Amino acid sequence: MNVAQTIDKLRADSDFCRNLTKWHTIPPRPARCAAFPEALHPKLKAALRKRGVTELYTHQAEAIAATLAGEHTCVVTPTASGKTLCYNLPVLNRMLENPQARALYLFPTKALSQDQMNELKGTIEEMEVKIGTYTFDGDTPASARKAVRSAGNIVVTNPDMLHAGILPHHTIWIRLFENLEYVVIDEIHHYRGVFGSHLANVVRRLKRICAFYGSHPKFICCSATIANPQEIAERIIEAPVRLIDNNGAPTGEKHFLFYNPPVVNRELGIRKSSVKEASRLAKSLLSRNIQSIVFARSRLRVEIITTYLKDAVRKMGKSHHLVKGYRGGYLPTERREIERGLREGKVLTVVSTNALELGIDIGALDVCIMTGYAGSIASTWQQAGRAGRRNTVSLVVLIATSAPIDQYIIAHPEYFFEQPPESATVDPNNLIILTSHLKCAAFEIPFVEGESFGLDPTSTGEILDYLVDNRVLRKVRNKWHWSADTYPASDISLRTAAPGNVVILDTSDNGRVIGEIDFFAAPTEVYQNAIYLHQSVQYTIEELDLEDRKAYARPVEVDYYTDAETKVDLRVLDVFESKPENDVERCCGELSVTWLPTMYKKIKFGSHENVGSGEIHLPEQTMHTTGYWIEFPEDTAERFGVNKEEVGEGLNALASALKQVAPVQVLCDPSDIRAQAMLRAPATETPTIFLYESYPGGVGFSEKLFHHHQRLLEAATSLLSDCPCAEGCPSCVGSVLETGLHGKDGALKLVKMALGQGVVDPAKVEPT
Amino acid sequence: MSEMKKKLDALLNMPGMSTGARIKKPAPESIDDDPLDGPEYSERSAHLNENDEWAMDPPLYESDDDLDAPTPPPAAAKADVAKLRDLLQSKGLKTGSEWQQERATNPPPPRRKTRRSETSPSGVNRLRDMTDLLSVSPAHDFEQSFSAPPLITQEEREDGTFELENVIPGEVIGDDECGFYLIRHDYPLDHRQGIVELGSALQSKSKHIAFSACDPALDDFDPRTAVFVDTETTGLSGGTGTIAFLIGVGYFIDGAFRLDQCIMRDFDDEEPMLHYLAELFDKHETLVSYNGKSFDLPLLRTRFIQNRIPFRDSSLKHLDLVHAARRFWKQRLKDCSLGNIEREILSIHREGDVPSHLIPQIWFNYLEQRDARPLEGVISHHEMDILSLVSLTSWMSQCLDAPPGQGFAHLEDKLAVVRIHYKQKNYDEVMVHGRAFLDEVDESPLCRECLEMLGFAYKRREQWEDSQATWEKLLEAFPADPVASHELAKHHEHRTRDLAAAARLCKEALTHYATREGSAGLERNEARAFRHRLERIEKKLKKRGGELEF
Structure with a gap:
């Protein structure tokens, strides 16, 4: 049975349709093609024809022509629209003209680099020319590095490696930098917030080094659909960019369904489990041999759904290898095999975390099932893009969980379909980030007076002088020299870095490594007595040795899985600045955020009953960061004449609203800042809202928020009063389910109080 | 005060504002x-x-979404951080990350409700924390107490009382605008560095040099065109921000050994210094260094590129003594640092030597303080390093030039000579030196390796009888030695056709090692090889037996 038939069948299934809140059909779109650009080398054209490519899609042709004409480009393409040709063709074309030419490819993950290598090597072989193509990352053996440096026409790497491994050693990469003609930045939408701000500075350093060697590379960026791809690209490479979003790739008809699991307990409002509903749907697709992908929001859920589906496929009398789980923590080889299995059709159903949201090539699938809203409009479209072959109809089903945001989205499909995807933000001139890269840049090549780095020459000079005062640099005549015996790049991490990972060893098999998990996640996933699921195989953890970064596991067969509970604590360590104003006090300072896994529950497969529990004995984990917070008076409830619960709802709601507006004030990504409301904060015992930074140590957002307090509160006020919703929605304070009936009112009262506008009668506040 | 400056000052007052590296990773593995x-x-x-x-x-x-998170490059700076930590610990101070850790396990008491003070009483500490975080190198402040003598007065600094020119004899090459400081010493050829006279290096024979370096390119090595090189740098972490502030070049000229120590009085001295050196390198053919292949030369190359000065390093030959030293002495001394080689081989005992890891800091302090007195120690340390290169070159050549068995005193070193010949496939030399070794040494575990090499040398030269005798001798001293057993079994199987003897050897080896326990036993592969051979021989025996019977 094919997809079209399945869709017809679903449409006729009244039990199924009763739970749908939206059936959205996206019409098919024919291909729009263009001939190969004239400038393309005949060898390249021939190789493309050999691979079955006889013409290009319009966006490819436009991108290639623009790049060949010397423009920086940013190609925005949905999944599977052939974006790799947009950069591979101009790059290879140039290499055919000039065998000395070099190109640098940047991918955010190693998996993507690997993917790219295979694609490139295929085309190069067809052309029967020698174009050295190498990956250069932490896995590149020392013996191979020399060859990469001298013979790599195309060097495929990631921003972290460029930052800490290539730029600070540019003299041994002289061949690359002298001849660098193209820099490809794929998945540029991935570089948002702090990460993006770091990348922008790495690009500044790269351009500076290129200029030293006399090269001026052109940039080719690729982005998924976000609201402002051109802006992001221009901010990161700091040059005008030609936007190419004229997608000519064909798509078949796509059906996008919103499904809310039925209520099973009317009094408690409990709905059927989304995991079970997703499994049920996936099972029926499996029985019809339809290739599908199931997204789930956590690693544990992926394993549970995988377990159910493997059981089901066995019962059908087929190989359980038709079903695969896919998530972080699997070993790279295992993951490559699954990707290949998907492309070759040997894997029928893959259950994945958002790991497969990025552009890893797994071919196009027929159906995509999302177990829960992906969290943002952009991510949801990315995941939905995994389904949809060029000429056939495809199906996407979003199954809501009971989480408030899911319930909101499912009840308001127009919120999803009518809004543009989120925009991304980067702030290359964040002072702390810029200063840290300025140090690296000075290490790489001394600064000369009048030179600028992101800022104008005077400001650049002032920061350099500041570093002189700190004795990292020394100014002699008109040059600033690195003047310390350290290697600055190793102290700066582009990402919120986890200190390594924990490997999971099978004690029954000579300590074979079965998987890995990042250090911060280990205490909640591989604690002693946890059931660790790997491709639905169960292991029990015998011991977690955090010091040696090892978890010892042994295969078991039990009918339950385990789920840990964690307690998160926030503590103020130091107050840098505080200011009483109106009735509240705002502060900024150093915080310690600790999280401590306390206990785990044993949950039975199938029924999801709680069948026992245990304690977890592990040390708490701590992150020190900076935060900004607002303390309200202890007697807020009395002043408002309401009970404490209502104040709590208001605090929660206002915290949500502040978190929504803060990124705009400080130019960061929403994930860079977190919010927490406390009705009685430790030590001060006052109702408090904390906004704190996700990065250990922080990068200065808290201080900015402290100084922009007024503006921030005003922005929150207009967000609250301009939002047309009555009691709250994900765009302002979160849905009613999340914040309670009094959330939005309470938030308005609190924010007015903070602005010194007195206690306002909520009845008088009308949406404007 | 400019806007930027204000912002930066605001930052300085906030210990929490770090560069994101606040919680330092122990090692940036992934x-x-x-x-x-x-x-x-x-x-x-x-x-x-x-x-x-x-x-x-x-x-x-x-x-x-970031599964195979990219791994950063091997942290070259790891060692550096460790070094810094050690240093701070020795002063009872903490690094930022230690401070951080301590803070995590033992946080300060939660603040009270009555907190508000506009100026922080702990301002000084905060400043230090901040420096810690932003400058990466808190060492600057603490180093001074170690290496720095007396603080000099502002007046002295301005007058240049303790400037290099006034403290260490030498001359400025170039002019005020563009120049560097050169400290030149001419040593008479009979100047002793340890047990060797410098001039004796002129007698070094190229064949011995090429032999000890295992580098045929050095076959025409001529000490008169060699330049002995060593650098002192601002760090060991490598990368383009590390510079060589002191570069020493020694060479024979006009009946003397001349040492030119080029030192930078500040960063702008680098360019003229490199021009001087480039010219000097042009006049020579071979660089002699200690670990220069992986350290000094790449660093010099980087410096030349950074200053856009052509450097003909590709046409220079390079004798890196560390590799030779390791071949001769690694097994006996383990530690093959130049310092240890000086002590153990050349009988040089340095007194009051400046520890290498403090050197970068001493130079940085000089830049700040303009007091060159602490640099004297660095300069003499560096001088010793280069003179030792000359000594070592000479000593190696002398030892190798002596009749077999007489050059080196230690048995291990004599055996090392055999080993190097063996590695270079000089089988005739292996026989000469190996026999000399065995004549001198009768009972020593070292004989085993020597006999083994000798046995193989005979085999390669197809001197079968000598080879057989050697294996038998080896078996006599070390019963059931697997190599000898194996070789002798092969010999009997294929050459003498004494299958019974071959079978016996295999069995002996197998039983001998089967009774032993643990690691002393045969490796699995070796045992398999013996078993395999034994099976084949027994098959052959059976067949032959059958034929006989017939």
């Missing part, structure tokens, strides 16, 4: 994009509904 995909972000951790606390920001989305 970077994961999203560690927050940890507990606090997983949807099951929103359990903060205790009493009156609200859990906000319900972390719904477990992000999992």
